[in-house]
Amino acid sequence: MIGSPSCRRIGDLRWLVLAPHPDDETLGAGALIAEASRAGCLAGLVYLTDGSGSHRSPGDRNGRLVSTRRREAAGAVFRLSGSRKVAPLHLGWKDAAPAPPESSAFGLAARRLAALCRRRQVDALAVTALHEPHCDHAAAARLAYAVQALAKRRLLVAEYLVWGGAFERGTHRTVRTIPMPAGKRRHALRAHRSQLTGVLGPGFRLPAERVRMPAADTLYMRRSP
Numbered sequence: 001m002i003g004s005p006s007c008r009r010i011g012d013l014r015w016l017v018l019a020p021h022p023d024d025e026t027l028g029a030g031a032l033i034a035e036a037s038r039a040g041c042l043a044g045l046v047y048l049t050d051g052s053g054s055h056r057s058p059g060d061r062n063g064r065l066v067s068t069r070r071r072e073a074a075g076a077v078f079r080l081s082g083s084r085k086v087a088p089l090h091l092g093w094k095d096a097a098p099a100p101p102e103s104s105a106f107g108l109a110a111r112r113l114a115a116l117c118r119r120r121q122v123d124a125l126a127v128t129a130l131h132e133p134h135c136d137h138a139a140a141a142r143l144a145y146a147v148q149a150l151a152k153r154r155l156l157v158a159e160y161l162v163w164g165g166a167f168e169r170g171t172h173r174t175v176r177t178i179p180m181p182a183g184k185r186r187h188a189l190r191a192h193r194s195q196l197t198g199v200l201g202p203g204f205r206l207p208a209e210r211v212r213m214p215a216a217d218t219l220y221m222r223r224s225p
Helices: 024-038 064-081 104-119 135-150 182-189
Strands: 015-019 042-049 089-093 124-128 156-160 172-176 218-222
Touching (some): 015 024, 089 104
Parallel strands (some): 042 089, 124 156
Antiparallel strands (some): 156 218
16 A cells, blocks of 8 residues: 555545445535535545435345345435536445455455546545444445555545444544534435335335434545554
8 A cells, every 4th residue: 555645634635435325425425525616626425335225125126126126326426516528437336245356346446446546546435434333334444454555656545433332532633614504405305206205115214313414524534553
């Protein structure tokens, strides 16, 4: 790994955001996406899984549910960034069945994203926190650190919270984004109708308390030993 850049301001770096599922980008990194886009330094969005685990849809992994969640993700990113210049990249891992770090699928994804970081001159990779309880969220963090090791350029990994609790004290440096209007973030979240309503039948519903999102995101960077 080549050393990590410092993070003084969001706009000092080119950001790639890695989200485990469609809607995590808004819940955990919506303010980052908005600020980076406004500063012209949003390098892209990457979704780890296909989101197919949110509803019972046997045999439909590549059907209506997956296509709906991809369409919702594109809508949310547009509402946050105000632009369709950078189309989200979907790695297509099966929801709730992440590839183990020693697997060929994990290695292939890490090399693919490392190449993307070089091609788009990415300085910082934002990802869900390693200690988050959902297996896909932890897998996304492990993938981000693998990408950092392979990037052949200075690359910062910044963790954000969706479901996880506080970090251990003193283990991470923090940076906060500029606060964004609450209405803009809620508007982006409403693009994920499948996670908020019964439009696709019985399935996951985002808890009401998670709809009340903070105005700013806090990003956590590991301190050097």
